[in-house]
Amino acid sequence: MSWFDDSIMARKGVAKGQAGATHSITEASQGKxxxxxxxxxxxxxxxxPGAVVSAETHDAFEGAIKAETDKPSEILNFPYLNPQNGPIWVNGAEKGDCLAVYIESVVPRGPQPRGTTVIMPEFGGLVPTADTAMLTTPLPERVKKLEITAEKGTVWNDRITLPYEPFIGTIGTAPEIEAISSLVPDYYGGNMDLPDVAPGAVIYLPVNTEGAYLYVGDCHAAQGDGELCGVAIEHPTVTTLRVDLIKGWTIRTPRLENEKFYMTIGSARPMEDAARGAYRELIRWMARDFGFEEIDAYMLLTQCGRIRLGNMVDPKYTVGASILKSISGIAR
Amino acid sequence: MSWFDDSIMARKGVAKGQAGATHSITEASQGKxxxxxxxxxxxxxxxxPGAVVSAETHDAFEGAIKAETDKPSEILNFPYLNPQNGPIWVNGAEKGDCLAVYIESVVPRGPQPRGTTVIMPEFGGLVPTADTAMLTTPLPERVKKLEITAEKGTVWNDRITLPYEPFIGTIGTAPEIEAISSLVPDYYGGNMDLPDVAPGAVIYLPVNTEGAYLYVGDCHAAQGDGELCGVAIEHPTVTTLRVDLIKGWTIRTPRLENEKFYMTIGSARPMEDAARGAYRELIRWMARDFGFEEIDAYMLLTQCGRIRLGNMVDPKYTVGASILKSISGIAR
Amino acid sequence: MSWFDDSIMARKGVAKGQAGATHSITEASQGKxxxxxxxxxxxxxxxxPGAVVSAETHDAFEGAIKAETDKPSEILNFPYLNPQNGPIWVNGAEKGDCLAVYIESVVPRGPQPRGTTVIMPEFGGLVPTADTAMLTTPLPERVKKLEITAEKGTVWNDRITLPYEPFIGTIGTAPEIEAISSLVPDYYGGNMDLPDVAPGAVIYLPVNTEGAYLYVGDCHAAQGDGELCGVAIEHPTVTTLRVDLIKGWTIRTPRLENEKFYMTIGSARPMEDAARGAYRELIRWMARDFGFEEIDAYMLLTQCGRIRLGNMVDPKYTVGASILKSISGIAR
Amino acid sequence: MSWFDDSIMARKGVAKGQAGATHSITEASQGKxxxxxxxxxxxxxxxxPGAVVSAETHDAFEGAIKAETDKPSEILNFPYLNPQNGPIWVNGAEKGDCLAVYIESVVPRGPQPRGTTVIMPEFGGLVPTADTAMLTTPLPERVKKLEITAEKGTVWNDRITLPYEPFIGTIGTAPEIEAISSLVPDYYGGNMDLPDVAPGAVIYLPVNTEGAYLYVGDCHAAQGDGELCGVAIEHPTVTTLRVDLIKGWTIRTPRLENEKFYMTIGSARPMEDAARGAYRELIRWMARDFGFEEIDAYMLLTQCGRIRLGNMVDPKYTVGASILKSISGIAR
Incomplete structure (x- = not known):
């Protein structure tokens, strides 16, 4: 994990990115x-800071969809969707600080078939929704229940098995005075549905209020770019996070670092605004911490910046903009 | 006020739209x-239901901008902007009901110059913002303080005086479980900045939680379509509302009725989605309450529907879609 | 027509806005x-310059939809839609000039029922389209044939008659080197579907190439804001235009003037970009010709600017931004 | 090149994807x-069909920007930008057919420094433009001239060298009746600025009119996702294409195939519409040619679809949606 030793988390964290006390949040200890x-x-x-927390996450439907004959529109009770573990109070965290969260692991749990994806009315990237309202008739509802193991992946059907590439769909801190649906991604994180928020990565989250109030949930066994129909392969997990605190490193929106790249994450509509927000923040990061003039960073990212689409289905779309560490002169 | 006798509020309200007990919310009684x-x-x-409530509203800056030499970016303390009166608990209101709010009057108050508009960084329709992020340098900040009277209007300069055409910029109910910034417009109302929300109109608001939790604030002495630079002619007022309750009339988003038209209000990004949402809701209203087939309403609104742009500057854009009562066969 | 004497057309036109020779373009003389x-x-x-031209326009379907039992998807032959009269060569017109076109009249012609509106697949504001692609099933096709007279208006059904409020759906000049479908609105005009382009108004069009190449067609007997289902009340007409030339008055996009207001017209997607483009051009106009600083115009339009939505269905959406002449100090 | 033998081009092309006669288009033979x-x-x-064509492409500025002291706004003459080689008439091509173009190579040519990128007013993803109009002052203009070789790549500065990863920025066929600026991407291809259109890939282009009229130009030595400032590393090249014809394989928008994936390409605004268009077309492709039900393809792409952002700066944004051939059961 040599790259990690040189990560911002390891260099700037109160706990220097090192693992401290371990905690767990079980279904029972979480309660509601x-x-x-x-x-x-x-x-x-x-x-x-430094604590390692294992949380028993539910799937996005809190396990309510059990069979392929279920009708999501009858079972689901909006807005009580996308249940989150937490909040976790981080000692010492104050507005203007940053949480650094190293994702140690995401492990599937629960009885098979433990994976769920669905088509439901008014939700998805290629159907009318409450936001993009239209008059055409919704697609028929459909539920697909899937066997998932970390070793084998997700058995989609006889011909297709998808590798297990788990990540955290929803993670973030509390806004300062707002309380926003866990279906929404925004400046504090939330429902970003970005596959790079995966084991082995560090996500940096702005602290907006004392204690930070870290939440996590909604893990996916696999997901394509955009989470097209709105529902990835949802599954319950044990998700383990190492949580550090960076004092006085103020960031406006979530950032991410892994072995290969630095990334900024923008959530907005329309999608170009998500991309603009992510790229501008990356430019500002390069200007503040990596020795670039803003305009030089702008010109360079034109030639080598990378875009990852998280979701194109949530109340805001999420886009990650990144630059490879391998490009000479970028890394610290 | 004959049209009012035939309004939905008068016909369906628990209090039949009639004025009941009077209340006031002063700065002192509001407190925070x-x-x-x-x-x-x-x-x-x-x-x-039926109560008449007069509220002393602040301007959107809570009176903090006092002189044209003030710098908004130094004075304003985000997210503590757009202060709201309330919440008001409405007895009997339950999720699925509708509040009907007849706007009796909006009267300017406070010492002159009581009107304020500003240019501030990262806010406005023709400048880069946090949502539409860009690299160009913000416009210079600017404050304009204005004399306002109900009789004369707003003195803009030696040559231009704008008539006093007051309306409520922000009004709505509480979401069910969310707590959302008063800078945002959405399904529960909020910061719609729609000039039709004016004295003489009835606004219908969905009740999302017991008691409804009605908020109001942010009155404007005048505003163009779109609230282009982001800040209308903000001013403190005494705003008087008659609040009735319609049991079991479930609406998804705010609606409005006045002497001339029925309107639905959509807030979304991009702007076409706000228009789509407003028009679809109007079609559904015409289908449910006015005897149209959906497709007939769709075709008819193509020929006579009207669009009013509220704001093109807030976190969601707001659009009103309306149909004239005068078109034969539409009115009840 | 006193306002006209003070119009930009009358003041700046080569012919001073006065009517000169008369011409007509019949179906026969148009040919293809x-x-x-x-x-x-x-x-x-x-x-x-100064010529008065009467043109026999076709409806947008070139008269091919004759009965309510017709199926548009079988009859219409994309891209051969929205037939245009012209082009008209204007002597003396050069790139950088402006055509001023006073719309003298739009008169319905042809046998009854001469009006047509339709629902067709993949077209309209509340259905999936080629641009906003989705998977839901299209609405059923539908044709509505309508009796139209200038005196009585359009008989929609037994209960509803819409007043005859005709305007030109599509008008413009040639791009410099492009040839763009008449279904598209853009910087040269085209399929704007903006109801203000009506008899009694002057539309100003940029000249992009020698001779200007004026086209016109697609007149509507009535239309709501946004042309919601994509098809207004289409009808064949005799449309009469007085065409003048303003040398050296370079405009980037179409403008309009009538008795009440000055308007700029923006066409773009998403819709906020159409509004941004229209408002910025209005600000620049006010700065260049009406003695405002840009930032003052920006602040003033925030308080009194007006937005008219033309279409929300064409390949670009069209928005008009205007300011009333009555606001003291704006008019020349 | 075993994957190629199983490509759609090799299986369905008139020439079976095999190389036929060779041709060249030099600057001299191209002329204008x-x-x-x-x-x-x-x-x-x-x-x-089968012909191999080598074309001497110009850079997007036709070589007019020669020194870092040049001012693009003074040198460039809109709309005479992005010069294209062609058109090439393909015998036998008719509306409804498809061109299959295998990109054999892109080789830099011309004297050093042969690479050019610039910042220019009103163009780019993080600045106001004619489309996203704002009032803030443009960034200062800037020109960067760069040494490029195929072996070493592009020398950005002392610390950074970017690998030579060339691709074709602009390629396509003629629309049926339109003539559209080579700055625009759309259903026929054009200025997509999508890095996957690279040597070793096959791009499939719809034939809209007899002879197809293939154009090509605007090659880039490297480009990040989105082409952020609007100008990649532009350079003159010799670009070699193998052109085959697939009779009766009607596609609505460009598609691409390489060793690893099948891709569909959407160009639209806002960006989500580009993604929607690309994904819907991929679903329809999977339904027509790969044995999926549409709804199954929709659900599967939710789990494994991939999005590549081409440009976020051109008049339409371009997005590629793809599915890996390696996912069992997808490939033929």
């Missing part, structure tokens, strides 16, 4: 899961 | 103003 | 109608 | 380069 990102509830756990 | 729309705070007032 | 705006064809008529 | 995609000019070359 949460459906908004906010600071109006009591933390379920209090930790010091 | 609010910056989110949500149900996480105690109501400042409890009323029965 | 055109489906692109471009300079690759021979002009059908050559005129001097 | 073209700035629109259309069928209003004489072909510069006529070929049979």
């Amino acid at each position: 899961y949460h459906y908004v990102y906010g600071a109006y509830v009591e933390p379920v756990l209090t930790i010091d | 103003y609010h910056y989110v729309y949500g149900a996480y705070v105690e109501p400042v007032l409890t009323i029965d | 109608y055109h489906y692109v705006y471009g300079a690759y064809v021979e002009p059908v008529l050559t005129i001097d | 380069y073209h700035y629109v995609y259309g069928a209003y000019v004489e072909p510069v070359l006529t070929i049979d």
Whole structure:
């Protein structure tokens, strides 16, 4: 994990990115899961920087969709969707700081078939929705239940098996005074559905209020760019995070670092605004921390910047903009 | 006010649209103003349907911008902007009901020059913003303080005086579990900045949670379509509302009725989605309550529907879609 | 017509806005109608500034939809839609000049029922299209044939008659080197579907190439804001234009003037970009010709600018931004 | 090149994807380069399916920007930008057919420094443009001239060298009746600026009119996703294409195939519409040619579809949607 030693988390974290005390949040200790990102509830756990937290996450439907004959529109109870573990209070975290969260692992749990994806009315990238309202008749509802193992992946059908490439669909901190649906991605993180938020990566999250209030949930066993029909391969997991705190490193929106690249994450509509926001933040990062003039970073990213589409289905679309560490002169 | 006798409010309201007890919310009785729309705070007032409530509203800057030499970026403290009166608990209101709010009057108050408009960084329709991020340098900040009277209007300069055409910039109910910045417009109302929300009109608001939690604030002395630079002629007022309750009339997004038209209000990005949402809701209204087939309403609105742009500057854009009552066969 | 005497057309036109020689373009003299705006064809008529031209326009379907039992998808032959009269060569017109076109009249012609509107697949504001691609099944096709007279208007059904409020759906000049479908609106005019392009108004069009190549067609007997289902009340007409030339008045996009306001017209996607383009051009106009600083115009339009939505269905959406002449200090 | 033997080009092409006669288009034989995609000019070359054509392409500025002290806004003469080789008439091509173009090589030519990128006013993804109009002052103009070799890549500065990863920025066929600026990408191809259109790939282009009228130009030595500032590393090349014809394989928009994936290409605004168009076309392709039900393809792409952003700066944004051939059961 040599790259990690040189990561921003390892260099700037209060705990230097090193693992401290371990904690777990089980279904029982979590009790009631949460459906908004906010600071109006009591933390379920209090930790010091460096703590390692394992959380039993539910799938996005809280396990309510059990059979392929289920009708999502009858079972699901909006807005009580996308249940989140947490919030976790991080000692010492204050507005203007940054949480650094190293994703240690995402491990599937629960009885088979533990994976679920669905077509449901008014949700998805190629159907009319509450946001992109139209008059045509919705597609028929459909549920697909899937066997998932970390070793074999997801058995889609007789011919197709998708590798297990798990990541966290929803993670973030509390806004300062808002409490926003866990279906939404925004400046504090939330429902970004970005496959790079995966084991082995560090996600950096802005701290907007004392204690940070970290939430996590909604893990996916696999997902394509855009999460096209709106529902990835949802599954319950044990997700393990190492949480550090960077004092005084103020970021406006989530960032991510892994072995290969630095990434900024923008969530907005229309999609070009998500891309603009991500790229501008990357330019500002390169200007503040990597010795570039803004205009030089702008010209260079034109030639080598990379875009990853997270979701094109949530209330805001999410885009990651990144630059490879391998490009000479970029890394620290 | 004969049209009102035939309004939905008069016909369906628990109080039949008639004025009941009067209440007032002064600066003193309000105490702390609010910056989110949500149900996480105690109501400042409890009323029965029919109640008439006069509220002392602040301007969107809570009066903090006092002189043309002020620098908004130094004075304003995001997210503590757009202060709201309320919330008002409406007895009997339950999820699935509708609040009908007849706007009796908006009267300017406070010492002259009581009007304020500003150019500030990262805000406005023709400048880069946090949402539409760009690299160009912001426009210079500017403050304009304006004399306003109901009789004379707003004195813009020696040559131009704008008539006093006041309306409510921000009004709405609490979301069910969210608490959303009062800078945002959405399904529950909020910062719509739509000039039709004016004295003499009835706005219909969905009730998302018991008690409804009605908020109001942000009155404008005048505003063009789109609120182009992001800041209308902001001013403190006494705003008087008659609040009725329609049981079991479930609406998804705000609606409005006045002497001349029925309107639905959509807030979304991009702007075409706001227009789509407003028009679809109008079609569904015509189908449910006015005897049209959906497709007939769609074809008819193609020929006579009207669009009013509220804002093109807030986190969601707001559009009103309307149909004239005068078109034979539309009105009840 | 006193306002006209003070119009830009009357003040700046080569012919001072006065009517000169009269010409007509009949179906016979037109021969082949055109489906692109471009300079690759021979002009059908050559005129001097001041000329008055009456053109027999077809409806947008070239009269091919004759009965309510017709199926548009079987009859229409894309891209041979929206037939245009012209092009008209204007003597003296050069790149950088401006055509000023006073719309004298639009008169319905042809046998009854002469009006047509339709629902057709992949076209309209509330259905999936080639641009906003989705998977849901199209609405059923539908044709509505309508009786239209200038006196009575359009008989929609037993209960509803819409007043005759005709305007020109498509008008413009040739691009410099492009030839663009007459279904598209853009910087040269084209398929704007903006109801203000009506008798009594002057539309100003940029000249992009020698001779200007004026085209016109696609007149509507009525249309709501946005032309929601994509097809207004289409009808064949005799449309009479007075065409003048303004030398050296270079405009980037179409403008319009009538008794009440000055308007700029933007066509773009998403819709906010159409509004941005229109408003910026209005600001620049106010700065160049009306004695404003740009930033003052920006602040003033925030308080009194007006937006008219033309179409929300064509390949680009069209928005008009205007300012009332009545606001003291704006008019010349 | 075993994958090629199983490509659609090899299986369905008139020439079975095999190389036939060789041709070249030099600067001299090309003569006048073209700035629109259309069928209003004489072909510069006529070929049979299977022909191999080498073209001397200019850079997007036709070599006019020679020094870092040049000011693009003074040198460039809009709309005479992005010069194209061609058109090439393909014998036997008729509307409804498909051109299959295997990109054999892109080789840099011309004196050093042969690479050019610039910042120019009103163009780029993070600045106001004619489409996204704003009032802020443009960034300062800037020109960067770069040494490029195929072996070493592009020398960006002392610290950074970018690998030579050339591709074709602009390629396509003529629209049926339109002639559209070579700055625009659309259904016929054009200025897609998609890095996957690279040596070793096959691009499939719809034939809209007899002879197809193939154009090509605008090669880039490297480009990041989105072509952020609007100008990649532009350079003159010798580009070699093998052109085959697939009779009766009607496609609506460009497609691409290489060793690893099948891709569909959408160009639209806003960006989500480009993604929607690309994904819908991929679903339809999977349904027509790969044995999927549409809804199954929709659900599967949700889990494994991939998005590549071409440009976020041209008049339409371009997005490629793809599926890996390696996913069991997808490939033929």
